[in-house]
Amino acid sequence: MAGRGGPRGRGRGAPALRGRGGGPSIGSVPSSGPGIPNQGDHIATVGVKRSAFGSSGRAIEVFTNHYEVSIPQGMIYHYDAISPSEHTLPARLNMELIVKLQERDHPEIFTPRGVYDGRKNMFSVKRFPFENDTRTFDVTLSDPNVQDSPGRAAVGRGPKIYKIKLTKVAEINPEVLSRFLEGSQSHDNTVLTAITALNVVVRMEPTKNYPFNVRSFFTPREQKDIGGGLVLWRGYFQSVRPAIGKMLINIDISTGTMYKEGPLLNICLEFFNRGNDPNILAPARGLPERERLRLQRFISGVRVMTNAANQGQQGRTRTPRVVKKLSSAGANSLSFTMREGGTMTVAQYFARTYNRPLQHPAILCVEVGNGALIPIELCTVVPGQIMRKQVPPEKTKDVLEFATKKPADRLASIRNGLGVSLPRFATILIRQFGLHVKDTGGPLSVNARVLNPPTLKYGQNSKQPTIVPRDGAWNMIDKKFFQPATIKAWVVVVYERQNRFRDENAKDMIAGLLEACAAVGIVVQDKQPLVFWENAQGTIADHLRKAGLACNQKKGVFPNLIVAVLPEQATDIYTAIKHFGDVSTGVATQCLKSQKCTRAKQQYYANVCLKINVKLGGINTIPDARSVSILTDPHNPTIVMGADVIHPAAHSEGRPSFTSLVANVDSDTAKYIADCRVQTSRQEMIDDLEDMATHMIDMYINYRRNVEKKPNPQPKRIIFYRDGVSEGQFRQVLEHELPQIKKACAKMKVDPKITVIVVGKRHHVRFFPKRPDEADRSGNCRAGTVIDRDIVHPLEMDFYLQSHGGLLGTSRPAHYNVLYDDNRLTADGIQQLSFALCHVYARSTRSVSIPAPVYYADIVCSRAKNHYDPGANLDLTETGTADDAHASEQLEVFKNNFKPLHRNMQFLMYFS
Template sequence: MAQRGGRGRGRGNAPAIRGRGGGPIIGGASRPAAGLPESHVTTIGCRRPGFGSSGTAAQVFTNCYATSIPDSTIYHYDTAITPSEQTLPAKLCMDLIRHLQEVDHPDIFNPKAVYDGRKNMFSCTKFNIPETGQTFDVTLAEPRTQPPREGARGPKIYKIKVVKVAEINAEVLNRFIAGKQSHDNTVLTAITALNVVVRMEPTIHYPFNVRSFFTDKETKDIGSGLVLWRGYFQSVRPTIGKMLINIDISTGTMYKPGPLINLCLDFFNRPPSDAPALAPSRGFDNEKRLRLQRFISGMRVVTTLANPSQNRRPTPRVVKRISEVGATNLTFNLDGVGTISVAQYFQTTHNRPLSYPQLPCVEVGNGALIPLEMCRVPPGQIMRKQVPPERTKDVLEFATKKPHDRLASIKNGLGVLAYGQSEYVRQFGMHVQDTGNPLLINARVLQPPVLRYHQSSKQATITPRDGAWNMIDKKFFKAATIERWVFVIYEREQRFNMRAVQDMVQGLMDACAACGIQVQERDPIIQWKNPQGVVHKQLVEAGQDSSRKNGNKMPRIIVVVLPEGANDIYTAVKHFGDVKIGVATQCMKSMKCNRAKQQYFANICLKINVKLGGINTIPDPRSTGIQALTDPHNPTIVMGADVIHPAAHSDGRPSFTALVGNVDSETAKYIADCRVQASRQEMIDDLQSMAEGILTKYMGYRESVEKKPNKAPKRIIFYRDGVSEGQFKQVLELELPQLQAACKKLGINPKITLIVVGKRHHVRFFPKMANEGDRSGNCRAGTVVDSDIVHPTEFDFYLQSHAGLLGTSRPAHYNILHDENNFTPDNLQALSFALCHVYARSTRSVSIPAPVYYADIVCSRAKNHYDPEQRLDFSEMTTADEEHARQQLKVFKDAFKPLHHNMKTLMYFS
């Protein structure tokens, strides 16, 4: 059998990182074989070793369409636009290049080039310009019908320098998709060129955002000054033997067009007739002004002052801030007049008395102050900030479509995209399959793993069906014991009285008994607390009362019942339990507890059991896909890592990192570590020390709890979440060495497999026939694709591991970057599928392996590591200068509290 080659690349032209084992391919095909890269081809991640064969063969549709590759040379030009004190908006750059090609110099740019809105221009012909480049003067001013007034500034002139930087033979793409060409800069540039070609036509006619554009054919007004537009995403992707265009629907959040006053009122959920509510003298205080300012800053407005007789389009202006006082009290010095208010200025100079002189003004980019009532918001303007939390549900409802409806929308999108009518697509000789039906590809449906519960259960094992199972007649694989507990109620006693609480406690105890959790304290202390009080002190008091009742022994868990909308109390409770005191906490909502069905309490038990050290279920070792994963002679640790970043425009807010790993031999009991680092930095700074901590606890658990003779792991399977394809090399160069250094420091030498799990992509699968899907119309849980649409040379696959509930399910995309264990595709696909079934919170398989899911949760809970009394604001949108942002970041880093030592060995994050 052929031996596996390199497992990835190091820096520059360094030799490939090779597996330490160097063993044969198990179950893989010998090379050369159809669809596998040739031996001389280098890759960033692992070379594809072969294709999977397990499971039931199937065919599914995917939202991709085949396209031909140009058969001519592609000319790459670099463009530089000045003056550009700051990055110019892509729309402005597109308009300038369009004007250059269509109005100023159609003789040179014929046929027209395509442009990406930044620096790259691609042409199917060589332009007649000097080799050193040529600079052109371009202005977007409309021709005047009247001479300019004396002293008026002339139109702004932009200088655009165009210089040829490369000639690309498109044949490299044919070689690349055939597995005969490495993924080098030439291939990357050629793919970029094709993406720009297919996006050029729609970006001219529609609002766009990187790879999506939006139309007003389907919209939804969601309030808060926002309107949703349906959009279309498109991306050219190389696959085995062919080039595809991935097409999907997307959602654009637009500022509501029309009078700016109406938008501002809508932001505060006020009717258009209530304009005086925006006056500082009528309660429009500084807090409201700053909220509104954060929302509309950066938005473009046009004034209603333009003279129609001039036949000129009004110039959009960018909003910078909102004045603190109304137009009648806002004054400035006017030459020849002296001090004058804004309201007086518009009345005397423009003969425009204000209807609402008490309302504030907006300051635009050039420093001018314009009353709110004289501004209009042009349509189709994308809001590039975080959607207000209260509108998230509306966005999800608009974006969510059942598989059949989503596929129909994608087919309809072909008519909007109109590839056959695009002069740019035709010029480059591209022919897109537009028969209406998307690509039909080969797939397989994997067998779900057998799940094991405690042997005393009436049903000790179960095989999930369509990604789901139930807990009837089953006891947890390892059930915890509740020796002592206490209940703290933050709902008003009138709404949640003693009878309701007693029913809740009894229901929870019954559920515990059904799943095997022993409850020793049958009459726990129950206390109502004031939600306006200091949560930390209240929980301490409840814990002390419980301790006095139970012989000076603190409770194992504090159950907290919350009213609706009590996010601040929830955060304080978690900070108290996870960081301050180190005691497990379980929050429940009063509305769900009141007359709750037994299923609700059973779901709560899933969380309580693992928080107290129990294990809910484990996959049968024979179902994991990797032979003898639980082999005592080859102990294995599975890790998941993730990074979460602050919202856009939140300068000075930190990013949070998390590492999760199992400590037990059954890869079902996990522990976690969480850190804080520089804002929007994707690579994990403290991975080495985090890994040292997880590995140390893993070995300690095996030695002291499981009494294993060999405590050190022989294999590490490391799942990394949230990394884009462009950052794969950084993971190999910056994170993998940290993981290896942690092992070296601990004196262990496990073989490492590193897998990136991606969720932020637009590939979807649709059943070929309606009866081949699950009840939601989605493909069945376990659908795996590792051919047809995967990378031409690298080891990757798509796995849809969960059953659909709402909308169209998204498969996870797995990229194997480093593999010293020489796993086969069947191995890793079955293992990943099995790990999607051990997520402790539910009796359903989830979309990504449990350790990755846990890492995502740990990152999201990082705000609980801050003392609530400090009142640090994570959501505030700020545009700070670099020094202020650095100071703010230091405040967040210094205030971050580590996890309490009691929680470091428990699944506190469940």
């Protein structure tokens, strides 16, 4: 599965995705606090209106990657740009056509020039002189004055003609934008269109001159060859966004994965990384069909130039051709019927037509857009092409290394990026729209605060029972778990070869684990677990079942923990082990890597114990009640829920999306349970939320009643954190998911007050310390840095919180949007609550970047593949994708084969 396929929780830099209407205001609206724009009841919002700013914590100032921009004063005219007789064309081609129309064909009409987004929207400061405000133009890419200009069709035909229809659809008065920024105008379609127009203005020139995706463009001035036919290019993200009282432009660096330019043959050989012998691409010489399909998926969509004569322009096509697929046989085995009769192989055709025998006639051909077959050796990849597929897993490390920059270096690149993204030749274009970037003072300085971390409580037997984290980290020296678990019996199953992980290695590993368990308070009743070495080629479930039976025979009890030692690259074994434990038997499993176990330090086993304890029902640490009164108020029992959806990779048809819901069952919001479901591919809203929420409420009530013996087991509050929805889907969350939570409450006969908060990390907002003493050791802002002024939404309650300490590169804060709030929580309350929840993530002694229940929901989704029987041969990888014709049929197969969690695991943090 891809991590995240659909649109995620973007910041306010994605106005074009936000479909705000004029619906009723949602949430409580106390009177405005100091510095808050005067918002009348007539101002409609999707989320909760901001009523006050937060004030807790230590006030500081930080730099952010924003610059202020002025608002246009004159009218802006909005045109629909469509090509009525064509299918949807690539944005790159659309852009080229509009440029030709304005600059070459009709400069007398398009002066000053309009700006275009590559799709449907065109904006101009001038109303074009069209009859009835609409006109259709014929545009060709070829220059009629140049015989061999790009875009001319084959000999004997004229150039291809594209029809472009421009129709005025709206007039935008920038005054509505001014009112919106002041808080006296709803975020309606007029505001939305005005912000979209400004974004198109700043992106027009870069996207005209460089490869681009939705909001970034890429230049070759900084690049890195990572092998496999791929090169990384440095890119620049830019987005115009509203803030309180002003418009800002958000500038950031990004990374583009590009196809390497040059001979297609070389790229194909690099892809397989098996030397320079072209015959590895010959089906007749042993190229497996699976490998051919893998290569086909990699190069499909690539634009190539073909050069049959290998010199000059004589044999070169005038426009690049798009690779559709690979042939199933080599050029010397592919035959076709000629018009004059008779058959000929592709190799023979090119040898006769161009008087040049192929050097490698046995290797594959590419099929291009018009169905023609061209030998790979005659194709050259056009430079500057973005690889829009999932990055191969083995290249992820290279991408991260290239993308990672320390905060000071990133800020310097962003300063430089402003000169690239808004170059001097674009100045006239930007100024004609009245858009001026105020960059003389450098990046924007904004007000921030550093929140105090929560106090964490450990077990009563600890020498130091409480601790206050520093810079998002703490250690467990001299501390016992708040609620240690018990290992009644356990077995060790080793899947590494015995000559690499010997008997003494197993003994050292067991001793290390026992020592770590004793240090944190885990009770181990069985000090001598049985150890088995197994062959990874066998049936994993049989191995584990056999180990469990042996334990029962010898010790009279089945194990409640299975520890498995795995070799490198053992994903299939891991999945099978988790399926056996989480789905089939309900026995806790813990996988370890053999390399890490060999001569492991005690810190490694201490970290393993963090996972084992919660998998067996223990609790590692809880926040002190005085630190987070919202969570621990005995009169208002609170359920905190985290929900997420994960989508298949792009181009993976017939693969499902997975949903998850995680919630606490205890009064200290430290013990969580999870539910996971499967649903229609790439659907973001959760279909089964009512059922999942009902289950969570039921489990919460039972735990408080039967385990904690509370007199008031029913929840009075629900805090629902939703991960990863884009701003355009906020209203859907309120219309589709919130009612399901309310129905679950009604079904359980409870009536809690509900707060809905969206957490997003798919944005480009970054913060940088202004002074060295305000940075942590990594050079980042300190954990707990919160910003709810200056760069936030003009009307709605949102804030940025950097809750974790930095490790590598520049930390990304989480963006919180409060969509609904029956609980009438204050800004300080929600911010402190969210920060505290980032400290109860059981798997580490560091605070994390998003609240623990949301983090858990993300993990549960990514492990959904463990719910499939390994023996069912269902391929969830991109390489196993179905074709379009069988996609829906395949999706049903995945839905029907999805196994629910074992009943025993429904009470435990199996996902830790």
